[in-house]
């Protein structure tokens with residue numbers, strides 16, 4: 480028995496597939512950009528490849544290359560994304576249409 484040394488066991492990593500309906504990075508970026516233009520806020524979502532938990536990116540409106548999973552702390556580089564759309568309701572400051 481080995482005491483968990485962090486080395487060469489990459490083959491044992493289970494890959495969890497993205498959720499059905501998730502978009503490719505290009506599609507997710509394109510859709511998010513459209514929502515951002517309408518004044519909404521977007522949090523990207525992805526599935527951690529190491530533990531399979533569904534994660535929501537803490538930082539809004541930005542798609543990063545890789546994320547640290549809040550459940551298992553492993554770094555995952557998602558290839559498929561969903562997103563959480565935060566609709567802006569009537570704000571006290573009207574937007575200028577320019």
Ligand SMILES: [Zn+2]
Nearest residue numbers: 527530548551
């Ligand atoms: Zn994880």
